[in-house]
Amino acid sequence: MIEIVDTGPLNTIQDLGRPGYRDIGVTVSGAMDPLALTIANLLVGNDAGAAAVELQTFPVRIRFEQNTAFSVTGGGSAALDGETLPPWWMQIADAGQILEILPSKTSARAYVAFEGGVDVAPVMGSRSTSLRGAFGGNDGRALRKGDVLRLGSPAADVLPAGGFGVVPPLREMASLFPVAENGALLIRALPAGEHDLFGADAERFWTEDWKISAQSDRTGYRLSGNPIRLTEPVEMRSHGIVAGVVQVPPGGEPIVQMSDANTAGGYPKIAGIVEADLWRLGQARIGTRLRFVRATHAEARMLDQAIATYIGDVETTARQVGRALKAMAGR
Structure with a gap:
């Protein structure tokens, strides 16, 4: 205990x-x-x-x-x-x-x-x-x-x-998880269902920095920055959402769904964060600056494989240490 x-x-x-x-x-x-x-x-x-x-x-x-x-x-x-x-x-x-x-x-x-x-x-x-x-x-x-x-x-x-x-993952896989030159955390994502409905503002979503506001918790991170808005109002039915979905409420400041994500929502979705970057976002502190980077499905799969390899190496090392100690104890 x-x-x-x-x-x-x-x-x-x-x-x-x-x-x-x-x-x-x-x-x-x-x-x-x-x-x-x-x-x-x-x-x-x-x-x-x-x-x-x-x-x-x-x-x-x-x-x-x-x-x-x-x-x-x-x-x-x-x-x-x-x-x-x-x-x-x-x-x-x-x-x-x-x-x-x-x-x-x-x-x-x-x-x-x-x-x-x-x-x-x-x-x-x-x-x-x-x-x-x-x-x-x-x-x-x-x-x-x-x-x-x-x-x-x-x-x-x-x-x-x-x-x-x-070795911590950010040291072991440093080349796969870079930061921007200005220190912003680079978070890879894919365009989501309503991405193109934001018109020119959709491009600003990818090129401008966002900051994790104090109105953030395990349910979601509210991001502060230059608001982005739909080119025209759109009526949406509530639909299922998962962790990593980036929604944009009427105020124009995105919300990233996190571990305690809502199960459904009606705000338009501009992006979905690749799963391999969600753990880094989970470690980001209030006030951290982010910049979203367009990813491909192939890149997302590559990152998943790299993390799986890292986990497998740790598991193998832990087992080898245990077996070696067992062998020594049995002598």
């Missing part, structure tokens, strides 16, 4: 989400940075989709009630009993030790996975917290000071007592 000694608001239990229920109005939820959550789980021998803790407000302090392997990925700076840990790192904590996580200057969210995963009751096949629906996770709410969380049964793999880590 672990105890939440201190936490900010809106920190929750998340896994990879609950797809398949949007037709009845249930959002997918899940990690805003699914890549960081996946790697955190693989580092401690869990399945990629095990439940972990997603942190977006800091500082956070967690006390271990028993010897436990854990990992911290994504943003944040972690220390165990005051000793700073490397980024994207797995470590074994002794009973009574305290893990402290402070905010990162560049990334919005950190993920903490524990050997065996966080053991809360699944709802519709997922342990993710839906704050809007008030279900899943820890009673459908954010974590609070004093919460005690049970952990599942650990895997049989042996984990290194001294810890080990991986």
Whole structure:
């Protein structure tokens, strides 16, 4: 078990989400940075989709009630009993030790996975917290000071007592995830259904910078900038939407649907972000400047394959470390 000694608001239990229920109005939820959550789980021998803790407000302090392997990925700076840990790192904590996580200057969210995963009751096949629906996770709410969380049964793999880590994805795949010369985050997207109805403003959507406004959360990022508008009003019926869809309300400032995306909406869609870039957007802080880049389906598939290769390499490395330790223990 672990105890939440201190936490900010809106920190929750998340896994990879609950797809398949949007037709009845249930959002997918899940990690805003699914890549960081996946790697955190693989580092401690869990399945990629095990439940972990997603942190977006800091500082956070967690006390271990028993010897436990854990990992911290994504943003944040972690220390165990005051000793700073490397980024994207797995470590074994002794009973009574305290893990402290402070905010990162560049990334919005950190993920903490524990050997065996966080053991809360699944709802519709997922342990993710839906704050809007008030279900899943820890009673459908954010974590609070004093919460005690049970952990599942650990895997049989042996984990290194001294810890080990991986190269963060933005370093390992730096050439695939560039930033603009002015520091804006480049986000690849495909034109969506109503793209051409914006006329000349559609081109401005791709050439001008946008800023993530304070009116942003897990449901969606509202972008501030020079408004874009339809060439003429259009009546639209409400239709299904998913994470990554970029809608434009009458005010002209786009909204990017995120992990807790609405299940339906009636605003015109100008673009859809490729899935391989959604995890980077999930790590973007309020005030971050973005620039959208037209992608092709072939490029989107290439990025998906590169990320799958990175995940596969991490999984292989973790297994090799476990096998080597097992062999040493058996001598």
